[in-house]
């Protein structure tokens with residue numbers, strides 16, 4: 001026997017049974033995005049490596065440690081996209097979208113790749129549902145974006161998720177704050193973990209959300225960014241908070257939440273699930289404002305804001321609810337004798353064209369084995385066809401989960417089943 005070849009570590013198959021949960025998430029997300037006026041954009045999974053180095057930032061874990069980077073046959077350095085914001089902004093610039101419309105609202109769904117240490121809810125290929133809006137620097141846009149993320153979770157029926165909110169300032173106030181932070185952490189340098197000692201030089205803000213207990217203790221006494229915002233950032237943040245409150249969206253201020261990507265300015269937010277199934281990977285959504293990214297990628301001076309949700313994490317939470325996402329076939333058609341087979345196949349074809357979900361067993365076999373199969377599929381009804389039924393044009397329609405069989409005209413089956421409500 002040949003040796004089995006396993007799938008790549010951290011990259012998962014989604015089989016029937018699970019895939020229906022994914023489809024539910026995708027469908028609900030599309031519906032809500034549409035209601036908010038967001039339109040879908042699809043970008044390639046591979047981009048020029050320079051896009052992420054410049055967009056996401058060289059000093060970030062994502063670019064520094066986690067990218068799948070390779071050279072193609074033409075000697076170009078390409079990377080599997082680790083996130084969707086930089087590619088969307090690249091497309092926005094490349095197609096001069098700002099010349100065509102002052103405000104652009106996009107969403108996307110698709111796989112991202114990060115070479116991360118794996119644990120529950122953290123994978124090397126994962127799917128994101130993201131949204132980005134370009135063209136409005138006003139706090140109203142921040143509130144809309146956050147509301148969109150919250151409404152998507154509501155549409156999915158997910159509870160126990162809390163919104164964490166912060167402002168990480170802009171070029172006017174962040175440098176001075178960073179200096180204060182470095183002063184604070186320098187005093188505790190030896191107590192910081194290896195990663196944070198390196199962050200002290202490269203990206204001191206990131207020390208604030210280090211998961212290491214020792215670093216967290218030192219970060220607890222660090223100066224808060226919310227006390228260091230300049231007047232512009234402070235007023236912006238106040239208005240975002242006021243608008244969220246007016247929309248009835250509760251939030252928790254989290255001055256230590258700084259996000260792991262370099263492009264953010266001002267508003268940053270995350271949706272954190274309290275469910276233990278996700279363990280430390282509790283962020284189901286992360287996002288924020290990025291007013292300089294489009295310009296840094298060679299485009300016009302257009303502000304942006306967005307978020308992305310981890311689809312696997314949403315699916316893990318939904319799977320816990322044990323809801324029936326797959327549904328069941330409307331009808332199973334069994335044949336009582338081989339002679340009825342061909343006519344039965346034609347009838348099944350007509351029923352499917354009429355919109356019914358119809359299952360059969362192509363292996364034929366005894367009526368008993370077909371009925372066993374019917375039961376296994378979970379079909380709501382079964383119809384047994386023999387020569388007599390076909391010549392008479394009627395047959396017994398048998399409810400599979402309780403109820404009396406009744407004789408029905410074969411041509412009326414689609415109408416009857418569509419009228420029947422699926423049992424809850």
Ligand code: HAM
Nearest residue numbers: 083085122123126283284285286287288306307308310
């Ligand atoms: P992010 O926080 O890196 O932000 O990722 C957003 C979400 O993707 C996370 O909250 C999590 O649910 C999911 N996620 C991230 N990494 C993994 C992983 N290895 N396995 C499973 N799920 C994961 C961004 O990617 C930004 N581009 C979000 C954004 C859009 N900001 C502005 N616009």
